[in-house]
Amino acid sequence: MTDDSRGFQAGQTGLVALIPEAEPVVGTWRERLDPAARAGVPAHVTVLFPFLHADVIDVGTRAALGELAARQPAFDLRFERCGRFPGVLYLAPDPDTPFRRLTEAVVGRWPEAPPYGGKYEPVPHLTVGQVKDEKALDEAEADIGPNLPVSAHVSAVDLVVFSGTEWRLEASFPLGRTGVARQARDLG
Structure with a gap:
């Protein structure tokens, strides 16, 4: 989620794949340079932002997300290089096809709910700054380059919600298997 936290609105949601394996390499830089990190979002690759407003996400929406996620396989990836958008530094996932x-x-x-409200073509990435x-x-x-590559395993898509002051994990939907979404837990 590369939007500036000053632009986040209470009730906004996103779907992300958390990448805890990247935190030791990018965590300090993200805290300093990424508004989403300062608002409570760990290292992640965005699947879709913004998603539906929190007020319209109900049991049926969660069930549909769970079914959709279960049809997609879990996968391994590596971050071997940095990339840039204007004003953005990111890690590029390889492969990026599973995110697409x-x-x-x-x-x-x-x-x-088009990616980035239809403003940008989605390019899978892990925002550093x-x-x-x-x-x-x-x-x-x-600083980051010599610490690459970072290998990771993606096994879930997570629904995050902005409270007005911070992002919180609302639910986690496992990839490649059926099951009920894990219950909410704080991101921090």
Whole structure:
């Protein structure tokens, strides 16, 4: 989720894949340079942001998310390099196809929730920093590069909700198997 936290609205939701394996490499930089990290979101790759408003996510929506996730296989990936968007430093997942398939599946089910509100073509990535200070992004990239690659296993898609002050994990939907979503827990 690369939007600035000042633009987050209470009740906004997103679907993310948490990447705890990346925290030792990017955590300090994310805390300094990524508004989403400061608002409570751990290292992640966004599947879809924004998703539906929290007020309309009901039992049926959760069941549909669980079924959709269960049809997608869990997968392994590596982050071997950094990439850039204007004002953004990120880690690029390899492969990125599983994330693209997840996004396509969710948007196929909920076309009223296009990625980034239809502003940007989705490119799977793990945001390290989003600031106008390119020098700070250069410094972060120079520090992170020697600590790559980072390997990770993605086994769930998580629903996160913005409370108005912080992001909280609302539910987790396992990939590649059926089952009830795990119950909410704080992200922090």
